[in-house]
Amino acid sequence: MGTRPPERLRIALQNAGRLTRDSTELLRHAGLEFEEHDRRLLAPCRNFALDILFVRDDDIPEYVQDGVVDLGIVGTNAVREAGARVDVLLELGFGYCSLVIAVPERSPIHSARDLSGARIATAYPRSLKAFLRDQGVEAEVVEIRGSAEIAPALDVSDAICDLVSTGSTLRLNDLRPLVTVYESQAALTAHPGSLRDEDRAAGIRRLELRMEAYLTARRLRYVMLNAPAAALDQIKAILPGLRSPTVIPLADPGLVAVHAAVEEEVFWEVLERLKAAGGSDILVLPVEKLMR
Ligand code: ATP
Ligand code: ZN
Numbered sequence: 001m002g003t004r005p006p007e008r009l010r011i012a013l014q015n016a017g018r019l020t021r022d023s024t025e026l027l028r029h030a031g032l033e034f035e036e037h038d039r040r041l042l043a044p045c046r047n048f049a050l051d052i053l054f055v056r057d058d059d060i061p062e063y064v065q066d067g068v069v070d071l072g073i074v075g076t077n078a079v080r081e082a083g084a085r086v087d088v089l090l091e092l093g094f095g096y097c098s099l100v101i102a103v104p105e106r107s108p109i110h111s112a113r114d115l116s117g118a119r120i121a122t123a124y125p126r127s128l129k130a131f132l133r134d135q136g137v138e139a140e141v142v143e144i145r146g147s148a149e150i151a152p153a154l155d156v157s158d159a160i161c162d163l164v165s166t167g168s169t170l171r172l173n174d175l176r177p178l179v180t181v182y183e184s185q186a187a188l189t190a191h192p193g194s195l196r197d198e199d200r201a202a203g204i205r206r207l208e209l210r211m212e213a214y215l216t217a218r219r220l221r222y223v224m225l226n227a228p229a230a231a232l233d234q235i236k237a238i239l240p241g242l243r244s245p246t247v248i249p250l251a252d253p254g255l256v257a258v259h260a261a262v263e264e265e266v267f268w269e270v271l272e273r274l275k276a277a278g279g280s281d282i283l284v285l286p287v288e289k290l291m292r
Helices: 020-029 057-066 076-082 125-135 168-172 192-196 198-218 229-238 264-276
Strands: 009-014 042-044 050-055 071-075 087-091 097-104 119-122 140-143 159-164 175-184 186-190 220-228 246-249 255-263 280-286
Touching (some): 009 057, 009 198, 020 198, 050 057, 057 076, 071 076, 076 125, 076 186, 087 198, 125 140, 125 159, 186 198, 192 198, 229 264
Parallel strands (some): 009 071, 119 159
Antiparallel strands (some): 071 186, 087 186, 097 175, 220 280, 246 255
């Protein structure tokens, strides 16, 4: 499909919106060099056989499905709403949001079942209808464009179904969340046909590995410390590391240096326990890339 030069891959990114900065940064962390001052429609990478197409996010799922591009970075919400047949290769850890149904604070609606007969305004009709069908609720879906949050105040609807991340927009509009339809985040998606083409698949795989290496590394901190040799067993037990920690003898025979990678979520707890176990001169470095 498509009439592109077979030797270059194409990836679609959102041109101006919530996903744009994280998407371009991810590509840069994957080692790609490209210009984007004016986010021209098609930005070629200088050091990888890849062209970047900047478009509206809503267009990305279909472009990927139809093979206009090989790859796309887009919210899984947009993929689901489009009903696009694409392969989700990698969740990217940004663009987190949920599609929720919300009602005015003083609404008598308190459960999904109470929505029966209600009017629900949304720019996500496909997702909402699928949800209502699942729940066995018959409600009227009022399709709108853009944000739905003022629809109840205008008496266009009794409820809304919209994307939220913090929920502050809901509170600002005197709405309370009723139920979550699904959670979403940005994902690397691929055209199934490109994955069946040997050359394209190889290029896609290289990109995917680079992104994975960055995403994995971002969650890690490299910890170096000195410890009494006698405390080594205890210290090793605290440090899960990737495989096992690196232990280096020091000039002072009573001391060793220990190096290990630690997950960010448990990082502070690990640091406190290392200190308590006799660790000193604890040095922490970011991890740039990790290829397993
Ligand atoms: P475009 O002009 O490209 O169509 P848009 O206004 O539809 O832009 P944005 O508001 O930039 O799109 O949102 C793009 C994506 O960001 C959403 O589809 C969703 O995946 C994600 N996102 C993360 N948090 C939120 C949020 N609080 N509200 C809406 N989208 C969010
Ligand atoms: Zn959009």
